[in-house]
Amino acid sequence: MRSRKQILHFDDINHSHEAMGFSGRTDLPDFHIYTLEETYPSTRKVMPPYTLRFYCLLLLEENSQDAVIELNTRRMEGPSNTISFQAPGHVSAWVRGEAQQGFLLYFQPEFLSRHVISPMEEFPFFRPTESSMLPLTGTEKIALRDHFLRLERTFKNSLHPYRVPMLQAMLLALLFDCKGLYEDYCARQPSSSRSPSLSTQFLRLLEQHYLTRRTVQAYADLLHVTPNHLSHAISNEMGRNAYDLIVDRLLLEAKKLLSYTDLSVGEVANYLGFEEPTHFTRLFKRKLALTPLEYRHQATRERA
Template sequence: MYSFPSKPPIPIYPSERNEAAQTKPFTITQSEGALVYEEDLLIPHRKAYYLLVFVKQNQGRHWVDMKSYERKNRTLYFTAPHQILVKEAPTPFWGTYLTFTNEFLTLQQHAALRELPLIQNPHNGHELLLSDADWSFVEEMLAKLTAEYQRPGEWQHRMLTAYLTLLLTYLSRLYTEQFTGGQPSADQLLLKTYLARIEESFRELHEVSAYAALLHISAGHLSEVVKAQSGRPASKHIHERLVLEARRLLFYTSLSLKEIAFDLGFAEASYFNRFFKRETGATPAEYRAAIREMYQ
């Protein structure tokens, strides 16, 4: 049975720190059957970094944004800082954890990494299935990354960047094959950029025209391209992102409806109630009661 937290905020867990108490921009950790028990992972939380978990062998179930995953062997699980995670129970784990921060991706030498499909994750994926050949390649790259990570020196950062670029590029190709099946066109790239801007600004910007201004194009052109590429109006994508975040907060926290409304940029709770009812068919209070009854 899922246990709902009594405290309203969703904690954000920072990445590891070095001996000088500085945040590590990149880490790689291997586990050979360790029973990782961290109580704070058993409550809903976000991580302040990108996490790639290469599962060699592990059993159990975890949740990402209200969707459950039964863990599979020889599989990659990946999450971004905005997603909400929770594990159901600690289980022995064989595999590798790889993390890097937003600050790591903003470095000039990592600019190309920010544009990779695995990092952009336009399909909000989490589980990437790997063939035997894929797993062999991944294990080889992880071994090289681990060796360099444990070898400080003048060339360490460049070598880590080179191996990480190769690994993430390879995984991004698999991502496109599993989730899209092709290379993006110019209009598809515009859709991806639009969705990325929504992810950055959905709390502050609720109108298509505001995003068109950010992208330096007309609202009409943006609406036309988004509708053609996604089959849905441009405004619908904004509304869906607001609804997703509202559902997260209604499910995972005890924030009042007024607090959630203000967090999502609504001037009045009544506006939020009408918006949520229009988009989902239920009021926020009705949704919270129904979803919690389901998981009691």
């Protein structure tokens, strides 16, 4: 019997290294940082779709043109001078180039728990609904590289008595620096705006409940506001319709399942909570001008 295509999942940082063929290991269960140059020659050439329980930051300084990165439904070929952000639940896949330079940083959610910060809520680039690949100017890349270098040096100094709290503080500094760069990047985009608290709360709830709550009324109830107030606030703050954001989050999950698994359209519809596959197909086609099967075939051709 043919085995089903599944999205790989890793709970443990060292386990993910083993699966990717990387010989390096971390002595801290919740944190690791290393250079891309260290991954040669052991790391596998092609990594199929996978998700992580933890967070990942990838700083690419230089990249060879044969490299490919896929993050959720976005694909970049030969990327350089970028930083990308992978959060728990994001689907990633890649083809390794032969001349990559940069840094990889992993941290478990618990690593920052003492600081009472939710990375998904505080840092928008970790949300699946936001852009998770950020282009960098030369000056921005140098500034971020300095952050990564300090983190790497501290990580390797395993005998320092304050190694872990120093890593936590430096990681927070890096993330907040990235947040500033991200907000500057979004401000330069034609339709973007900064997201005040109501939008932040809405997006956090959407990420928690998109499989079970499909109406603006449902989220308004959770936020203790009227649907009209929520819709108006989201439109003003984000330039997007609240219902469209709900549907888009659901369809993002559908696109990941159609692209990276061999689940049938009916099985995808059932997982997403549709009573009938035809309801899912109609919504998918209305929003994307493609049926789910047409989208799957298109995604397969693009990945070939």
